[in-house]
Amino acid sequence: MGVDAMGPLGIVVGGSLSRGLDVRLGSAEAVEQAKVGTFVTVQGASSRYFGIITDLRLDAADPRLASAMADADPAMASVLSGTSVYSLATVTPMLTTGVAGEAPTPAKSLPGHFSPVHRATNEDVQAVFGSEDARHIYIGSPLDMEDTRVCLDLEEFVKRSNGVFGKSGTGKSFLTRILLAGILQRGVATNLVFDMHSEYGWQTKTESGYSAKGLKQLFPSRVAVFTMDPASSRQRGVQTDFEVQIGYDEIEPEDIAILAQTLNITDLGVQACYTLQRHFGASWLLDFLEQPADELAERLGESPSTLDALRRRLGHLQRLDFMQPHGQGAVKRVLDHLADGRHVVLEFGRYGDDLTAYLLVANLITRRIHEEYRRRTEQALATDGKDPDPLVITIEEAHRFLGPGIAGQTIFGTIAREMRKYHVTLLVVDQRPSGIDDEVMSQVGTRIICQLDNDRDIDAVLGGASGARELKSVLSRLEPRQQALMFGHALPMPVVIRTRDYDETLYAEMSVPGAGAAQGRDKRDLFG
Amino acid sequence: MIQPLVPGGSAARFGEVVEASIERLLGQCHRLYAAPVLGTLVRAGESVYAVVEGIETVALDPTRPIVARGAEAASEAEVYAEHPQLERLLRTQVTLSVIGHREGSDVRQYLPPLPPRIHTFLHVCAAEEVRDFFGDGRPDFASLLIRRGLSAGDDVLAAVLRQAAGAFEAPGDFLLTASRGVAVLLAGDTARLNAIVRRLPLGS
Numbered sequence: 001m002g003v004d005a006m007g008p009l010g011i012v013v014g015g016s017l018s019r020g021l022d023v024r025l026g027s028a029e030a031v032e033q034a035k036v037g038t039f040v041t042v043q044g045a046s047s048r049y050f051g052i053i054t055d056l057r058l059d060a061a062d063p064r065l066a067s068a069m070a071d072a073d074p075a076m077a078s079v080l081s082g083t084s085v086y087s088l089a090t091v092t093p094m095l096t097t098g099v100a101g102e103a104p105t106p107a108k109s110l111p112g113h114f115s116p117v118h119r120a121t122n123e124d125v126q127a128v129f130g131s132e133d134a135r136h137i138y139i140g141s142p143l144d145m146e147d148t149r150v151c152l153d154l155e156e157f158v159k160r161s162n163g164v165f166g167k168s169g170t171g172k173s174f175l176t177r178i179l180l181a182g183i184l185q186r187g188v189a190t191n192l193v194f195d196m197h198s199e200y201g202w203q204t205k206t207e208s209g210y211s212a213k214g215l216k217q218l219f220p221s222r223v224a225v226f227t228m229d230p231a232s233s234r235q236r237g238v239q240t241d242f243e244v245q246i247g248y249d250e251i252e253p254e255d256i257a258i259l260a261q262t263l264n265i266t267d268l269g270v271q272a273c274y275t276l277q278r279h280f281g282a283s284w285l286l287d288f289l290e291q292p293a294d295e296l297a298e299r300l301g302e303s304p305s306t307l308d309a310l311r312r313r314l315g316h317l318q319r320l321d322f323m324q325p326h327g328q329g330a331v332k333r334v335l336d337h338l339a340d341g342r343h344v345v346l347e348f349g350r351y352g353d354d355l356t357a358y359l360l361v362a363n364l365i366t367r368r369i370h371e372e373y374r375r376r377t378e379q380a381l382a383t384d385g386k387d388p389d390p391l392v393i394t395i396e397e398a399h400r401f402l403g404p405g406i407a408g409q410t411i412f413g414t415i416a417r418e419m420r421k422y423h424v425t426l427l428v429v430d431q432r433p434s435g436i437d438d439e440v441m442s443q444v445g446t447r448i449i450c451q452l453d454n455d456r457d458i459d460a461v462l463g464g465a466s467g468a469r470e471l472k473s474v475l476s477r478l479e480p481r482q483q484a485l486m487f488g489h490a491l492p493m494p495v496v497i498r499t500r501d502y503d504e505t506l507y508a509e510m511s512v513p514g515a516g517a518a519q520g521r522d523k524r525d526l527f528g
Numbered sequence: 529m530i531q532p533l534v535p536g537g538s539a540a541r542f543g544e545v546v547e548a549s550i551e552r553l554l555g556q557c558h559r560l561y562a563a564p565v566l567g568t569l570v571r572a573g574e575s576v577y578a579v580v581e582g583i584e585t586v587a588l589d590p591t592r593p594i595v596a597r598g599a600e601a602a603s604e605a606e607v608y609a610e611h612p613q614l615e616r617l618l619r620t621q622v623t624l625s626v627i628g629h630r631e632g633s634d635v636r637q638y639l640p641p642l643p644p645r646i647h648t649f650l651h652v653c654a655a656e657e658v659r660d661f662f663g664d665g666r667p668d669f670a671s672l673l674i675r676r677g678l679s680a681g682d683d684v685l686a687a688v689l690r691q692a693a694g695a696f697e698a699p700g701d702f703l704l705t706a707s708r709g710v711a712v713l714l715a716g717d718t719a720r721l722n723a724i725v726r727r728l729p730l731g732s
């Protein structure tokens with residue numbers, strides 16, 4: 001049955017632009033079809049409105065209904081249902097178009113009383129979200145519309161930092177894979193993925209047992225897998241391109257600052273790092289770790305206990321096999337690849353469970369990248385040259401980098417705030433958005449949110465969004481897996497989707513060279 | 529005998545109008561006790577429709593009240609047999625609520641422009657005419673009954689629906705549609721609606 005063949009869900013009987021429209025649902029079938037998050041259209045006299053159902057409630061014409069109906073008499077129930085007791089849906093109007101089918105614009109007027117409300121059709125979804133093309137990817141389907149494709153404008157998407165949120169097991173990693181593959185295939189940006197759980201480069205087994213291909217498998221020649229833990233990569237049969245080693249002399253006090261919380265380093269300890277660097281120069285960390293504390297304390301005018309504690313905490317670094325006295329140029333390798341238009345996935349292997357390692361490496365590399373992009377952007381400005389291609393950095397456990405205490409100091413906080421000034425944006429993946437600094441969150445352009453059940457997380461993720469109250473009711477009703485609410489910069493209106501399956505069909509689509517293939521070659525010509 | 533208005537139907541004449549106003553008729557039955565049952569759809573003359581809202585049997589001459597006569601009789605029948613004049617001293621009359629009329633071939637569930645004249649014949653409508661009048665079950669007429677404020681108005685309304693339902697092939701469907709219509713009229717008064725619905729064989 002075509003969606004069109006169905007009658008209206010109901011008619012508008014009241015409401016306001018701020019609170020949403022009250023829609024009285026017609027038939028019993030309509031009551032069942034109308035779900036929170038359903039994408040609907042309202043046909044006004046001369047405009048069409050697009051909106052979503054943000055709430056449902058039961059109403060009765062008789063305020064004394066509850067007392068008058070002591071028992072659930074089935075005859076009475078069938079007489080009353082839809083007459084003096086009825087269901088109301090709250091529809092929040094988001095966009096409107098004229099009769100001529102102009103591009104939808106934000107709704108600033110309301111449809112009149114009795115305007116019919118329909119479920120959106122395939123054409124409606126296309127009119128609002130566009131259809132697949134060089135910049136739009138298919139990301140999922142609206143609720144109960146399996147055959148309809150909601151598309152995301154990736155070119156707009158990568159212009160800001162974005163977030164994928166949701167509690168564990170809701171499908172964040174799958175969504176992120178879809179986004180990364182799309183960005184890669186459409187060639188809208190270069191990816192650098194700090195792959196905490198080693199799941200984006202090479203295949204991982206899903207909970208249901210089948211394996212989801214990684215980026216390297218989908219785009220073998222355009223993706224390089226770097227690894228922090230070669231043993232683990234070998235064991236999993238991953239073809240890696242480089243083993244990353246980090247030199248003590250590449251670590252800056254700023255990198256230690258981000259570890260403060262995880263390693264329990266006091267502010268004084270962090271301060272001491274700066275003093276140590278001034279004293280020892282580039283090799284400060286190793287020198288410090290190898291010096292007896294007492295003497296040093298005296299020389300630096302630091303308290304021995306501070307230094308002792310600091311040394312004990314930093315001792316953790318010595319247990320990381322990838323740490324070397326001197327850098328081996330791994331960071332530069334990453335940079336060269338990116339400059340070359342190659343996408344980099346950095347696998348952490350067993351260090352994925354070691355937050356210290358993850359924070360340290362991600363911060364260190366990103367700091368260098370930011371410097372580089374900044375230099376290149378400024379150079380381009382000065383010489384009228386070409387800007388660097390946009391870079392998207394994907395980080396998991398983002399709240400560890402972007403918490404209120406540290407967002408002001410870390411490079412990730414800087415990138416989120418700068419937006420795309422230097423052509424670097426973040427794709428943050430996180431289960432605990434309430435741990436992210438408010439200001440950073442407000443800079444997150446497009447938010448893709450899977451189920452969250454902590455109220456603080458929900459509030460955090462909706463912070464600064466218009467219509468947050470309505471969206472909250474939608475968000476709290478997402479299914480526990482493979483459903484997401486998306487809204488923000490790259491989307492004309494909020495929408496609830498069932499994320500598309502990450503499967504053979506998607507692999508096949510990705511194997512077709514998209515716009516990205518040609519562009520990739522251009523980049524190599526330019527920078528190679 | 530008046531021709532039935534609806535082809536194939538056969539309306540049975542039972543009495544005539546003895547008092548008439550636009551909303552209410554008093555009809556006298558031609559035979560004692562031969563009144564249509566409560567809630568029956570009745571046509572006065574060619575065009576006015578009403579339903580039976582009350583039935584009474586009283587002395588023909590109000591100055592000569594009826595007295596009890598059965599003290600010695602063995603049965604009621606014996607009383608009537610021993611006093612054949614009773615048939616002439618008593619009359620059965622029906623009070624009718626006007627609920628609609630006919631304009632040409634269309635039925636209207638609202639008051640007619642004029643009341644019928646005195647001595648207009650009264651007919652019980654046959655099934656086909658009942659279906660024609662109640663149509664798809666929209667009980668617009670019900671608002672007339674509900675607003676009239678009869679003491680037993682809800683009983684009358686329920687009786688009308690029960691009687692009408694019998695003329696339909698799917699009485700249950702008719703009753704449900706009609707009750708839902710009544711529910712809209714009584715939206716603010718669930719208790720009263722409940723009282724009416726309980727008088728209907730819904731869902732049986």
Ligand SMILES: Nc1ncnc2c1ncn2[C@@H]1O[C@H](COP(=O)(O)OP(=O)(O)OP(=O)(O)O)[C@@H](O)[C@H]1O
Nearest residue numbers: 168169170171172173174206207482499500501502
């Ligand atoms: N788009 C999808 N296609 C196929 N399977 C999916 C999809 N989304 C979710 N799943 C299923 O849901 C499971 C959990 O998804 P995923 O690993 O992405 O969760 P997550 O939110 O990243 O969890 P965590 O926070 O623990 O990393 C997957 O193993 C897979 O079975």
Ligand SMILES: [Mg+2]
Nearest residue numbers: 172173174197
């Ligand atoms: Mg995950």
